[in-house]
Amino acid sequence: MAVSIKDVAREAGVSIATVSRVLNDIDVVNEETKKKVLDAIKDLGYRPNIVARSLKTQRTKTIGILVPDISSQVYPEIVRGAEDVANIYDYNIILCNSDYDMDKEKEYLRVLKEKMVDGLLYMSISLEEKTINLVNDLDLKTVLVETKDEKGIFPSVTIDDIQALYDSTKYLIDKGAKKIAFIGTKQEEVNAVTKRYKGYEKALLENGLELDEDLRYFDGFKVKTGYNGIEKFLESKKDFDAVVCSSDEIAMGAINALRDHGKRVPEDVSVIGFSNINMSEVFYPKITTVAEPMYDMGSIAMRMLIKLVNKKEVEQQHYILDHKIVERNSCK
Amino acid sequence: MAVSIKDVAREAGVSIATVSRVLNDIDVVNEETKKKVLDAIKDLGYRPNIVARSLKTQRTKTIGILVPDISSQVYPEIVRGAEDVANIYDYNIILCNSDYDMDKEKEYLRVLKEKMVDGLLYMSISLEEKTINLVNDLDLKTVLVETKDEKGIFPSVTIDDIQALYDSTKYLIDKGAKKIAFIGTKQEEVNAVTKRYKGYEKALLENGLELDEDLRYFDGFKVKTGYNGIEKFLESKKDFDAVVCSSDEIAMGAINALRDHGKRVPEDVSVIGFSNINMSEVFYPKITTVAEPMYDMGSIAMRMLIKLVNKKEVEQQHYILDHKIVERNSCK
DNA sequence: TTGAAAGCGCTAACAC
DNA sequence: GTGTTAGCGCTTTCAA
Numbered sequence A, B: 001m002a003v004s005i006k007d008v009a010r011e012a013g014v015s016i017a018t019v020s021r022v023l024n025d026i027d028v029v030n031e032e033t034k035k036k037v038l039d040a041i042k043d044l045g046y047r048p049n050i051v052a053r054s055l056k057t058q059r060t061k062t063i064g065i066l067v068p069d070i071s072s073q074v075y076p077e078i079v080r081g082a083e084d085v086a087n088i089y090d091y092n093i094i095l096c097n098s099d100y101d102m103d104k105e106k107e108y109l110r111v112l113k114e115k116m117v118d119g120l121l122y123m124s125i126s127l128e129e130k131t132i133n134l135v136n137d138l139d140l141k142t143v144l145v146e147t148k149d150e151k152g153i154f155p156s157v158t159i160d161d162i163q164a165l166y167d168s169t170k171y172l173i174d175k176g177a178k179k180i181a182f183i184g185t186k187q188e189e190v191n192a193v194t195k196r197y198k199g200y201e202k203a204l205l206e207n208g209l210e211l212d213e214d215l216r217y218f219d220g221f222k223v224k225t226g227y228n229g230i231e232k233f234l235e236s237k238k239d240f241d242a243v244v245c246s247s248d249e250i251a252m253g254a255i256n257a258l259r260d261h262g263k264r265v266p267e268d269v270s271v272i273g274f275s276n277i278n279m280s281e282v283f284y285p286k287i288t289t290v291a292e293p294m295y296d297m298g299s300i301a302m303r304m305l306i307k308l309v310n311k312k313e314v315e316q317q318h319y320i321l322d323h324k325i326v327e328r329n330s331c332k
Numbered sequence C: 001t002t003g004a005a006a007g008c009g010c011t012a013a014c015a016c
Numbered sequence D: 001g002t003g004t005t006a007g008c009g010c011t012t013t014c015a016a
Helices: A005-012 A016-023 A031-044 A050-057 A075-088 A102-114 A129-138 A161-174 A192-206 A223-235 A248-260 A294-309 B005-012 B016-023 B031-044 B050-057 B075-088 B102-114 B129-138 B161-174 B192-206 B223-236 B248-260 B294-309
Strands: A062-067 A092-097 A119-122 A142-145 A156-159 A180-185 A216-219 A242-245 A270-275 A288-291 A318-321 A324-326 B062-067 B092-097 B119-122 B142-145 B156-159 B180-185 B216-219 B242-245 B270-275 B288-291 B318-321 B324-326
Touching: A005 A016, A005 A031, A016 A031, A050 B050, A062 A075, A062 A102, A062 A294, A075 A092, A075 A294, A075 B075, A075 B092, A092 A102, A092 B075, A102 A129, A119 A294, A142 A294, A156 A161, A156 A294, A161 A180, A161 A192, A161 A242, A161 A270, A161 A288, A161 A324, A180 A192, A180 A223, A180 A248, A216 A223, A223 A242, A223 A248, A242 A248, A248 A270, A294 A318, B005 B016, B005 B031, B016 B031, B062 B075, B062 B102, B062 B294, B075 B092, B075 B294, B092 B102, B102 B129, B119 B294, B142 B294, B156 B161, B156 B294, B161 B180, B161 B192, B161 B242, B161 B270, B161 B288, B161 B324, B180 B192, B180 B223, B180 B248, B216 B223, B223 B242, B223 B248, B242 B248, B248 B270, B294 B318
Parallel strands: A062 A092, A062 A119, A119 A142, A142 A156, A156 A318, A180 A216, A180 A242, A242 A270, A270 A288, B062 B092, B062 B119, B119 B142, B142 B156, B156 B318, B180 B216, B180 B242, B242 B270, B270 B288
Antiparallel strands: A092 B092, A288 A324, B288 B324
């Protein structure tokens, strides 16, 4: 077994209580004894056992992060922001991929609780009743990122998704687009990405443009969705001069489909993306998109969570960060 | 405090030992008592405290993963593979971003040890002497992914980087390229990516092609590197008809630079990438690249690590997975 | 300023 | 088949 606090105590000729005190910078331990202990720690190469400490203090200094899929494009950035902040405050993160699978999600939640994480960063599906109850039962301090629960019970860090899509649609309208199509996720699913459609709808309606069933396509948020969406529009033979997408990957798929079918972007059709993932400015043409501050969402959420965990005041329960349109070359 | 094993014991009218036994499926606990215990567990909503269990068993069922940066393109995929396997065996992962920073790395290693992770998946820099010693001192069961230590002390899962670059270069040669440039990482750094240059060199030499200092560029592995590399080549006024890149992002940057300077890919210059990240087939033109099985690297490594942790035999110490060239549209 | 000892929640050796 | 108990490594109260 590794060297424990006992060994240090023996080596330093003091009690384990004293060792514990210097370990935790507590009280006024006599400078000399302190030095003895420090020396012993060094000599023995002692490192405290955090599991034991956690059992006693009921705090593990680790935070659970639940994401749908770390190998998709937006989450790594958010997680990175979160981890950086966690690291500053000496927390570590346990990463879990839910795949939007409720059962997997529940199991993770339970295990996270069993492992006594101090808090949870949740960015999977929009929390519905059942999950809310579970999180409550589990009594996990939770902050939602890029999503919200219906009732706003949990603190959250998001952007205004509806407004963001409204803005991107409006951007196209202001540029003179008349027939604007939409590609996004299935509407049955309840999450932030889903809501984006509403912004599109609103912008069209408010600006006297017609909603055309043939010019919207609901599926996922991957490249394939964008590609298929365009093919569907083309098949419908309806004219369209712009496409609003609810992710950058969709935009890429859309642009590729357009190109494959002999349409030029942005000359024939403008395409606007969403999120501003790294690749959107590497793609050709560079994608005009509405940027959400992914890294910041992660870091702000983690900062808030850590405050919550330590029972500090948080200034706000719901952070709504700014989005902004990044003009590049996919819209004319 | 949450409900503990004691509460369950009391509720079921048995001893905590018995509860522990049914929890761990041990011995032949009488079916009736077992039922009583199970009922009590259910009634009380009891969930074992894994921290306490870990302290006792000295196993935490969690694995540390050290990556340079989860928000870069290849690691999410590897981590995803690793997490999926971990999940199957009821392990969780603690994710750490090292940024190739030795100090950060060492600190993480220490904390991971303090938190008693059962093992470590390491995919940062190629392990050099100092880090090796630390890992040894810490006595962490370790598997390296996408990298190796000089002496091959640690088990590893990699591809044959040199051969892979050799193959991609050879591919270009076979297609008739005569003046082949190279863009990759700085040669001072010691890691897998760095070695890739050697494969390029070897292919040129073995095939009677000349190495031209003006036609190689060493910097990083991001898009920018590829872009700058091309500009340097162009400035040198040397002719080149193909570019070998040690990452797909480099290839993207290179292609963009070529386009910006009026060169067509692949008509004027062929460009081959490395890794086969998702985006390489979304990019325009679709990138021909040598694919490394990222997800598999992660999952195989995790499987091996879990075996090691459980003192099971591993069939192999060093897995070298197959790479293969994926032909798309960036080479003629 | 320091030490003794209880106890965090669990497993496992030992006894019955 | 079941219970008692020691102890994993630490923090913290209480007493000295």
